[in-house]
Amino acid sequence: MASHRRPKQPSQTYATVLTATAAAAVALSAQPASADPLPDPSKKGVQAQVDRLYEEATQATEKYNGAKETAGRLEKQVEDLQEAAAREQSGLNSLRAQLGSIATAQYRTGGLDPSVQLLLSSDPDGFLDKASAMDRLSAQQVSALHHYESQQQGLQQKRQEATENLNNLAGVRKELGSKKKEIQGKLAQAQKLLNTLTAEERAQIADKEERANRSSERVELGNEASASQRAAAAFGAAKGKVGVPYVWGASGPNSFDCSGLTSWAFNQAGVTIPRTSQAQANVGTRISSMSALQPGDLIIMRTDLSHVGFYAGNGQILHAPKPGAQVRYESIARSGMPFMWGVRI
Incomplete structure (x- = not known):
């Protein structure tokens, strides 16, 4: 007695494998035997990442250069201010010594003038206000005292400016260190990516860069x-x-x-x-x-x-x-x- 059962169909998985194999065979037969292998898209991505890191490194370099220029300017300003402060301190010491000699002479001849006592006190800035009411200073003494007060104020201002610039310089030097670290980090990342390429791929990149360098020898500038x-x-x-x-x-x-x-x-x-x-x-x-x-x-x-x-x-x-x-x-x-x-x- 004849059987009426339907013939067994191939499984879905088996059919898929057959279809894929056939498609691959058709594709392979259609390719010329000498065709180059398709480029690895991940390798192209490495070059793009390296280029991006180099660009970011050059951008950070300009910020580093700006900080370095600022640091140099601040260093020069601090040096100039400190030299000026030293000169003014020397002049102030000489002037104070002269006024001290006047005080000594007055003491030996019968007592120290109250005006000179005030000058040599711990509050010379308020001296002129008090001395004007005493009417005991000569014009020459008043001029000397004004000069002394002016020098003292100038010295204090220069020291304050130098301190502020030193504080700013410390901040700029910190920024310099940060930018340097950033640049070196990006260059290291780029090198790490390049190291993932084969020696032949790295040679191709180097050859391309060398061709760009050599192009300068034959450029037409007009x-x-x-x-x-x-x-x-x-x-x-x-x-x-x-x-x-x-x-x-x-x-x-x-x-x-x-x-x-x-x-x-x-x-x-x-x-x-x-x-x-x-x-x-x-x-x-x-x-x-x-x-x-x-x-x-x-x-x-x-x-x-x-x-x-x-x-x-x-x-x-x-x-x-x-x-x-x-x-x-x-x-x-x-x-x-x-x-x-x-x-x-």
Whole structure:
């Protein structure tokens, strides 16, 4: 007797495996035998993260440079105030000694003048008010006492200013340490990410960076003139540093960060400009249009104004771009940083 049972169907799992296997076979047969393997998206992500960390490190570097510049200014102010206070203290001691001699002479000739007693008391600031009512001082004595009081007040003010500046300096030095730690941390993170790549992948990144460095040897800048002799001189000094390595916080002559290069170059031209890109963005004459730039003008990049370089002509920037790079020419359009404005010094 014939059986009327339905034939057994393959299980759902088995069918899925068959379908996937067939699809894979079709896909493999459709690929040419010499096709390169698909890039690993996680590796591309590593490069993007490294680039972001380098950008953050350069931004922190400009803040570090600003704090360092402030620290230097405060140190100079404290030194000047302390020297001035020492000079005034010396003069005050001499004046007090002279007035003490007057007191000694008066004592030997019949008693100490009450006015001089007041002068040598613990409250010389209130002396003149009391002495004016006594009508016992000569014009010369009044002049000497005014001078003494003025010197004493000036000395106190300088000491107070020096103390305030020292307190400010301590805060700035703390900020310097914090920014330095932040920069070093970001660079360490970037290196840790690079270490996750294979030796071949790291070599490819290094080769790409080297090609960018070598491009400076064959860049076409045109023959446009600079807007001023000082801009031409500064730009000329910077051109002589092509190939020098980027080092955060460095201001030459053997290594630079972005604003270190521009401030150093202008200094070679006899012009002093601020140390940071943010401060350099607000000096000179602002040039809003890129088409109006001339070689030697500064170019301010990024929305936070954290990058600066020289306009080199023909749409090129001469700059110290980032960690691991060298001072070089690059296309502004391909730099990956938005143009904000130019500055003509």
